[in-house]
Amino acid sequence: xxxxxxxxxxxxxxxxxxxxxxxxxxxxxxxxxxxxxxxxxxxxxxxxxxxxxxxxxxxxxxxxxxxxxxxxxxxxxxxxxxxxxxxxxxxxxxxxxxxxxxxxxxxxxxxxxxxxxxxxxxxxxxxxxxxxxxxxxxxxxxxxxxxxxxxxxxxxxxxxxxxxxxxxxxxxxxxxxxxxxxxxxxxxxxxxxxxxxxxxxxxxxxxxxxxxxxxxxxxxxxxxxxxxxxxxxxxxxxxxxxxxxxxxxxxxxxxxxxxxxxxxxxxxxxxxxxxxxxxxxxxxxxxxxxxxxxxxxxxxxxxxxxxxxxxxxxxxxxxxxxxxxxxxxxxxxxxxxxxxxxxxxxxxxxxxxxxxxxxxxxxxxxxxxxxxxxx
Ligand code: ADP
Ligand code: MG
Numbered sequence: 001x002x003x004x005x006x007x008x009x010x011x012x013x014x015x016x017x018x019x020x021x022x023x024x025x026x027x028x029x030x031x032x033x034x035x036x037x038x039x040x041x042x043x044x045x046x047x048x049x050x051x052x053x054x055x056x057x058x059x060x061x062x063x064x065x066x067x068x069x070x071x072x073x074x075x076x077x078x079x080x081x082x083x084x085x086x087x088x089x090x091x092x093x094x095x096x097x098x099x100x101x102x103x104x105x106x107x108x109x110x111x112x113x114x115x116x117x118x119x120x121x122x123x124x125x126x127x128x129x130x131x132x133x134x135x136x137x138x139x140x141x142x143x144x145x146x147x148x149x150x151x152x153x154x155x156x157x158x159x160x161x162x163x164x165x166x167x168x169x170x171x172x173x174x175x176x177x178x179x180x181x182x183x184x185x186x187x188x189x190x191x192x193x194x195x196x197x198x199x200x201x202x203x204x205x206x207x208x209x210x211x212x213x214x215x216x217x218x219x220x221x222x223x224x225x226x227x228x229x230x231x232x233x234x235x236x237x238x239x240x241x242x243x244x245x246x247x248x249x250x251x252x253x254x255x256x257x258x259x260x261x262x263x264x265x266x267x268x269x270x271x272x273x274x275x276x277x278x279x280x281x282x283x284x285x286x287x288x289x290x291x292x293x294x295x296x297x298x299x300x301x302x303x304x305x306x307x308x309x310x311x312x313x314x315x316x317x318x319x320x321x322x323x324x325x326x327x328x329x330x331x332x333x334x335x336x337x338x339x340x341x342x343x344x345x346x347x348x349x350x351x352x353x354x355x356x357x358x359x360x361x362x363x364x365x366x367x368x369x370x371x372x373x374x375x
Pocket of ligand 2: 127
């Protein structure tokens with residue numbers, strides 16, 4: 001049974017008729033560009049081969065219902081006027097419908113049935129996959145004239161204003177705009193995007209995402225602290241954002257902590273462009289050492305890695321990975337490793353053997369198409 005069949009059958013079982021359409025959107029992983037987004041720099045995510053499906057039908061009575069196959073969820077029914085009061089898991093889909101209304105999509109009732117195959121909370125952005133699938137479904141089925149960037153903005157707004165998570169737009173942009181086989185170079189200042197072909201398959205390369213399943217208590221506070229340090233460093237340097245700083249000026253900063261935080265951002269920004277250059281030159285294997293340089297910078301200058309994650313990076317590299325780094329906000333979370341296909345099993349086994357409670361989870365991910373209509 002395909003996921004498409006599953007969600008279609010779940011919809012007809014719940015509502016007694018066929019959906020108007022079925023839409024899906026992928027999770028993502030960010031190849032390079034960590035903590036560059038909140039400094040108005042560049043990121044380079046790609047959509048992965050794990051998707052979230054949404055079957056949808058329009059209602060005319062102002063009621064919005066949503067249910068999910070995820071066992072941790074309960075169905076929710078509300079009205080178009082109360083969408084922004086949604087809580088728990090339903091805040092993601094209902095918040096997205098609310099944000100689309102704020103963006104001018106005519107208010108209407110909806111039945112939404114969700115089936116997700118993006119693992120939750122594993123660094124692959126199941127939240128953006130859900131928001132992006134809902135955004136595309138509701139926009140298309142209401143005939144709204146919104147481009148994909150506007151849909152991404154609605155997903156982000158749902159997460160910022162209804163869920164209450166201070167995320168940027170990278171995840172939703174990747175989910176809605178990525179093309180199969182390519183990463184998305186996103187300028188977080190101008191919001192300009194460019195496709196960058198990855199060429200992993202031709203080069204016999206694979207990507208593993210290793211979830212440490214560790215999240216330190218200081219994750220939220222630590223993230224806010226790093227953002228504040230970046231703002232302070234930019235002010236000390238007299239630039240609008242660290243994206244505009246140059247390394248020589250950063251090295252002249254008197255405050256040791258600010259200097260190191262800023263140095264990470266400035267060198268990471270350069271690494272994004274280095275990776276884009278390597279990919280465009282058809283040399284994807286050489287991206288490996290740049291990932292490892294990113295890890296060193298995130299660990300030593302930005303101080304967002306933790307021993308459990310460092311151990312996974314070391315295990316991956318010792319088992320033959322071409323490079324590996326922590327992904328996401330930091331203080332735990334996941335590691336991305338670039339690996340020759342012949343070494344994928346060795347790296348996976350080595351990472352699974354790194355002790356932990358409950359211990360790491362290893363997944364191979366492949367570049368996949370962005371959000372689309374499936375039915
Ligand atoms: P991630 O890194 O996976 O995006 P988040 O904490 O940002 O982690 O989002 C995960 C949350 O999104 C889940 O706890 C759940 O509330 C919601 N979610 C994501 N996918 C689904 C789904 N298929 N069904 C129900 N809720 C989902
Ligand atoms: Mg998320």
